Amino acid sequence: MNELVARTVRVRKGDTLFRAGDAFANLYAIRTGSCKAVIVAPDGQYQITAYHIEGDVIGVEAVFLGAHDATVVTLEDCELSVMPAERIDALSRRDAGFQRDLNGLLSQLIVGGRKVLLMLGKMRAEQRLAAFLLDLDERYARRGQSSSDLVLRMTRQDIASHLGLTHETVSRAFSRFHQDGLIHIHGREVQLLDRDGLRRLVETEPQ
Amino acid sequence: MNELVARTVRVRKGDTLFRAGDAFANLYAIRTGSCKAVIVAPDGQYQITAYHIEGDVIGVEAVFLGAHDATVVTLEDCELSVMPAERIDALSRRDAGFQRDLNGLLSQLIVGGRKVLLMLGKMRAEQRLAAFLLDLDERYARRGQSSSDLVLRMTRQDIASHLGLTHETVSRAFSRFHQDGLIHIHGREVQLLDRDGLRRLVETEPQ
DNA sequence: CGACGGCTTGACGCTAATCAATATACGTGG
DNA sequence: CCACGTATATTGATTAGCGTCAAGCCGTCG
Numbered sequence: 001m002n003e004l005v006a007r008t009v010r011v012r013k014g015d016t017l018f019r020a021g022d023a024f025a026n027l028y029a030i031r032t033g034s035c036k037a038v039i040v041a042p043d044g045q046y047q048i049t050a051y052h053i054e055g056d057v058i059g060v061e062a063v064f065l066g067a068h069d070a071t072v073v074t075l076e077d078c079e080l081s082v083m084p085a086e087r088i089d090a091l092s093r094r095d096a097g098f099q100r101d102l103n104g105l106l107s108q109l110i111v112g113g114r115k116v117l118l119m120l121g122k123m124r125a126e127q128r129l130a131a132f133l134l135d136l137d138e139r140y141a142r143r144g145q146s147s148s149d150l151v152l153r154m155t156r157q158d159i160a161s162h163l164g165l166t167h168e169t170v171s172r173a174f175s176r177f178h179q180d181g182l183i184h185i186h187g188r189e190v191q192l193l194d195r196d197g198l199r200r201l202v203e204t205e206p207q
Numbered sequence: 208m209n210e211l212v213a214r215t216v217r218v219r220k221g222d223t224l225f226r227a228g229d230a231f232a233n234l235y236a237i238r239t240g241s242c243k244a245v246i247v248a249p250d251g252q253y254q255i256t257a258y259h260i261e262g263d264v265i266g267v268e269a270v271f272l273g274a275h276d277a278t279v280v281t282l283e284d285c286e287l288s289v290m291p292a293e294r295i296d297a298l299s300r301r302d303a304g305f306q307r308d309l310n311g312l313l314s315q316l317i318v319g320g321r322k323v324l325l326m327l328g329k330m331r332a333e334q335r336l337a338a339f340l341l342d343l344d345e346r347y348a349r350r351g352q353s354s355s356d357l358v359l360r361m362t363r364q365d366i367a368s369h370l371g372l373t374h375e376t377v378s379r380a381f382s383r384f385h386q387d388g389l390i391h392i393h394g395r396e397v398q399l400l401d402r403d404g405l406r407r408l409v410e411t412e413p414q
Numbered sequence: 415c416g417a418c419g420g421c422t423t424g425a426c427g428c429t430a431a432t433c434a435a436t437a438t439a440c441g442t443g444g
Numbered sequence: 445c446c447a448c449g450t451a452t453a454t455t456g457a458t459t460a461g462c463g464t465c466a467a468g469c470c471g472t473c474g
Contacts, residue, residue: 039321043410047328049321061317064310069318099306103271106313110268111276113320114246114256120327121254121371125430156453164328169430171454187439187453203250332462363421373463378422394421394471 004083004091005029011080017058017072024062026082030054033078034153037070038161048162051136051154055143060105063088075153120164124206128163129173130198133183137192148195152188211290211298212236218287224265224279231269233289237261240285241360244277245368255369258343258361262350267312270295282360327371330409335370336380337405340390344399355402359395 008031011017017028020039030052037050037058049070052058062068063085092099119128136150152159156167163170174190177183182198184191192198215238218224224235227246237259244257244265256277259265269275270292299306326335343357359366363374370377381397384390389405391398399405 039325041325043412045325045329047325049324061314064307064314065318069321093303096300100271103310103313106310106317107268107271109317110313110320111272113317113324114276117256117320117323117327118246118248118252118254120324121368122252155451161328166431167453168432168455172430175454205250362419374421375423375464376462379462382422 004087005081006084006087008079008081011074011078013074013076013078015074017074017080018068019071020069022068024059024066024068024085026084027060027063027088028058028072029081029083030056030058031079031081033080034075035072035078036075036154036158036162037072039070046161047164048154048158051162053136053139053143057105060102060109063102064106122206123202125163125165125169126173126176127202127204127206128165129159129170129177130182130201132159132163133190133192134195134198134202137195148192150190150192152190211294212288213291213294215286215288218281218285220281220283220285222281222285224281224287225275226278227276229275231266231273231275231292233291234267234270234295235265235279236288236290237263237265238286238288240287241282242279242285243282243361243365243369244279246277253368254371255361255365258369260343260346260350264312267309267316270309271313332370332372332376333380333383334409334411335372336366336377336384337389337408339366339370340397340399341402341405341409344402355399357397357399359397 004027017035018025032054034054035052035058036048037052038046038048040046052072058072059068088102092102119131123131133150137148140146140150154162156170160167160170174183174185177198178185180197182192182194182201184193211234224242225232239261241261242259242265243255244259245253245255247253259279265279266275295309299309326338330338340357343359344355347354347357361369363377367374367377381390381392384405385392387404389399389401389408391400
């Protein structure tokens with residue numbers, strides 16, 4: 001993996017790594033910081049499709065498509081590993097195992113997409129937010145950062161867009177979780193107080 | 208492509224091709240008929256993730272995952288081309304071009320997934336149904352069957368599940384389209400009378 | 415012909431969107 | 445460093461849209 005990294009770069013909050021439609025030039029891995037991926041429909045409708053954190057690899061679908069299908073913007077100052085397309089092509093040609101790794105990453109994308117599908121198709125507002133928090137918590141835990149404190153870098157509006165809601169609804173759901181003792185929240189700092197409670201909420205029959 | 212097909216089989220309406228979790232054994236291509244793909248969450252929640260028609264290749268994500276992530280059930284008697292896993296592996300090892308084709312199919316899956324994401328996240332009921340009809344129409348047209356008559360093989364319930372709605376809402380939307388002169392509908396036979404009208408509906412600002 | 419599953423339509427209620435008013439945090443320039 | 449202006453967040457009031465419950469119809473299949 002390390003031989004793929006040509007260099008690491010620092011980028012500022014709000015910078016755009018690439019836009020939907022851009023030819024595939026680099027794969028990025030986040031060393032520190034976080035990003036959002038957003039798709040924009042022809043009519044201006046937009047939706048946040050992903051929230052990327054430390055350790056995530058960004059832009060994998062472009063390896064095969066040849067172009068990016070989403071725009072990625074940093075949510076804070078970031079440090080990124082840059083893996084140029086040529087190196088990736090070269091290695092995947094040489095190493096069948098690496099080719100399989102790439103396919104694995106792609107497949108994970110698909111499976112992840114299915115999860116989101118269920119969420120948007122069947123869950124109600126509070127369930128979506130609870131699922132979002134638990135997913136984020138789990139991803140941080142997998143990186144070894146098993147603190148119950150999260151710092152959200154996205155605005156309420158971005159979280160809302162990601163969950164198919166409005167920012168007011170997200171805000172209200174946060175407040176409700178807080179007053180129910182499920183979380184502690186102050187601005188963008190969230191502390192999960194009762195993971196099981198949140199899990200129960202997600203699994204509750206919606207109807 | 209043809210050398211991949213080991214045989215063609217006929218299956219009856221309601222048969223299951225494979226279940227979520229099954230090891231990848233075959234890729235299927237639909238010669239005639241149609242199928243639905245469904246995922247089931249641990250708590251029994253289910254969602255139709257795809258509606259496959261003539262010409263579609265089914266189960267691509269399993270090539271890389273090694274197992275299927277959805278259950279596929281036929282909606283009518285079908286004739287299917289069966290492409291065994293070994294042949295696919297063998298050819299993709301031998302032929303880099305084919306490997307790329309496979310990746311292309313996967314990438315299409317991802318892009319298609321993004322479209323659904325926007326639909327479930329941002330559209331209201333009638334927009335979702337209109338988008339569904341237009342998509343289906345376009346897919347049939349691409350197969351050369353450019354008639355404006357569609358025969359839906361899914362029940363209202365299945366369509367509803369696919370769109371993240373209830374069957375009553377789907378039924379009402381159909382009725383509304385009919386009385387607005389956008390479509391003609393009788394049971395599962397749909398005729399698109401005003402594609403532009405439907406398109407305008409999809410692109411209407413929801414707020 | 416009867417029974418059953420699927421479809422339509424109506425009445426009603428709940429959830430989340432919308433509109434609106436503050437409150438808070440944040441960034442910028444003086 | 446403070447003051448101001450602007451983005452973000454919270455909360456309330458109201459409403460639209462869709463889900464739920466229920467009744468009746470249609471079409472199919474045994």
